[in-house]
Amino acid sequence: MDLNAVRTFVAVAEAGQFQRAAVDLSLTQQAVSKRIAALERELGVRLLTRTARGADLTIDGQAFLPHARALLSAEERATAAVRPGSRALRVDIVGRRLCLAGVLREFHRLRPDLALDVVTLPSAEAAVAALGDGTIDATFRAITMPGQRLPREIEAEPVLDEPLFLFTGPGHVYAGAASVSLPDLAGHRIWMPGNAPGTEWAAYYEALAADFGLTIDTLGPNFGVEGLIDTVAGSTTVATFLGEHTPLVWPSGYDLRLVPVRDPTPVYPHSLLWHGENPHPALAPLRAHLAAVQPDRDEAGTWRPGWARRPRGHH
Structure with missing residues (x-):
């Protein structure tokens, strides 16, 4: 279904006039009429009737209006789900049943105002690439790149041993x-x-x-x-x-x-990785939460691989 036609129908229904809807949509009145006619042909019913005062909803138009509004609302939610800056903070974790999933649940409990989207990517390499192109905002990983360097734009800090x-x-x-x-x-x-x-x-x-x-x-x-x-x-x-x-x-x-x-x-060394120029407003609160709940890093009596040294921002 053509959502532009649905949007035009809703505008006419709310304005009560084709002419006023055309002004609101920055369209010509002829373009508005064509969109409504195309939508009526697709549905096989008449949605609006022209009157001396403007336009009235038919019985079918009255039945279709709440669903048309729901379609437009779904479009807005779908767009917001993937638009950088407006979508949920997208965080990659190795497994949904591991400890860091619990850390994210606690963060969400404390900050229910911040939308959170949890995903699982197959490898650290895939996660770093997704950080680079903005597909995800952060990832929890063990940094296992001895002799290599993370891309300069990727930041990292240990969050949990x-x-x-x-x-x-x-x-x-x-x-x-x-x-x-x-x-x-x-x-x-x-x-x-x-x-x-x-x-x-x-x-x-x-x-x-x-x-x-x-x-x-x-x-x-x-x-x-x-x-x-x-x-x-x-x-x-x-x-x-x-x-x-x-x-x-x-x-x-x-x-x-x-x-x-x-x-x-x-001890398994979990680190948080993110793009240094990521503008998502929920990224800073997540980092602050992780810093607040992170226990002291005790080197004595513990073992971690030689490559699991403390990151210093860039690698």
Whole structure:
């Protein structure tokens, strides 16, 4: 349906005159008449009748008017959803069930006046490219570019070092442990089927395995968190790593365990990346919120990859 014709119909209905609607729309009266006639042909009904005073709605015109207004309202919302400066703040996160999704939910709870749109992109490279072309406004990523530099226009700052826990079923050798050290996990199977090659989380666990002699098993299909839980719950040898703030729900009777990892504690280094010239008005409040909730960065007793050093604006 031609929305210009719909807009013209609404203007005539509200003005009560073709001539006044033409002035409001900066059109000729003939152009207004042609648009109305085309819309009536498309619908197969008469919407307006000319009178000595101007134009009156027919019964079909009265029935169509609220829907016409709804169409124009939907057009405005659709345009605003993608227009820079007026659309929602668009933030990329690695997964909607990971800890940073909870951070964004808390930000939205505190600032419901700021519209938020959460998306998931497949890789850090795709996210950086989307920042560059303005498709997204910010992304949460681990910066894994040793020897490389982010584009000069991309800013970055660390926002959260998330401690990892060993996630086991009740039959695992470390299920009853108060804590476990990283060196003690050497030789034990850590199953992580979601570690796709080339992703920043795969790079993180590759570095962890290299430093402590761990066996990170990425074989098998990735059936998501539910499939991972089922496998870990029923195994005496398979465990995995989960972030401290990963929200999990499992069936009663599974008796799963989250065991703290010590000496050192591995932490996953989340950073916020954004375009330095991004004008979105909600970006500054998001950065301020992240700065307010960020815990102190404790270097002692923790492990992070060598490439996870603190960014200094440009890379």
